[in-house]
Amino acid sequence: MPKVVDHTERRRELAEAVWRVIARDGVAEISIRTVAAESGWSSGALRHYFATRDELLAFASELVIARATERIRRLDPPGSLREQVGAVLAQTMPLDAERHIESSIMFAFLALGLGDPALARVQRLHFSGMYDLCLHLARQLVPGGPEAVARRLHAVVDGLSVHVLAGHLSPEAAAAELDAYLDELAG
Incomplete structure (x- = not known):
């Protein structure tokens, strides 16, 4: 009987190999060859799933x-509305090892998207999704004027994330700054 291959799972394994290479060596080191080596696959087998480096990077980011x-979606944080908003936003920030890798990947796409329209699409997807989340949370937290609040909230979360990624803030300090900002918003 022929072996049944779960193509979705294979693509996910390759995306996770991309994440490991980015975490260890940086996004500049991503190539079909380096991801194939990291995943234990041949370059030819990897190309069966992703024809180009950009396709592979886009999928990994998505x-x-x-x-x-x-x-x-699975989060059901306890506490006040303000605490719940903080818990949701914390899921998007580099406050632990997993989220640090995720944030590193997403912010790498900011630079990559400047020179590549296909990767810019993924970068816009990330930023529009984050803005939509901030808008949803701002509407709950601050009645009236939520678009301006959402833009500022998005900027604060992204700014704190960049500071953690750059080593200027610890994850704990970034979480404390987010809490202080949310306390100000909630009045």
Whole structure:
């Protein structure tokens, strides 16, 4: 009987290999060859799933978005509305090892998207999804004027995330800054 291959799972395994290479060596080191070596596959087998490096990177980034979205959907945080908003936003920030890798990948796409329209699409998907989340949360937290609040909230979360990724803030300090900002918004 022929072996049944789960193509979705194979693509996910390859995306996770991309994440490991980015976490270890940086996004500049991503190639079909380096991901094939990391995954234990041949370059030819990998090309069966992704014809180009950009396809592979785009899928890896889209999978990060999907994972974070699913993690937020499953979240049922206790506490006040303000605490719940903080718990949701914390899922998008590099506050632990898994989310650090995810944030590294997403912010790498900011630079990659500047020179590549296909990767810019993924970068826009990430930013529009994050803005939509901030808008939804702002509407719950601050009645009136939520678009301006959502833009600022998005900027604060992204700014704190960049500071953690750059080593200027610890994850704990970034979480404390987010809490202080949310306390100000909630009044």
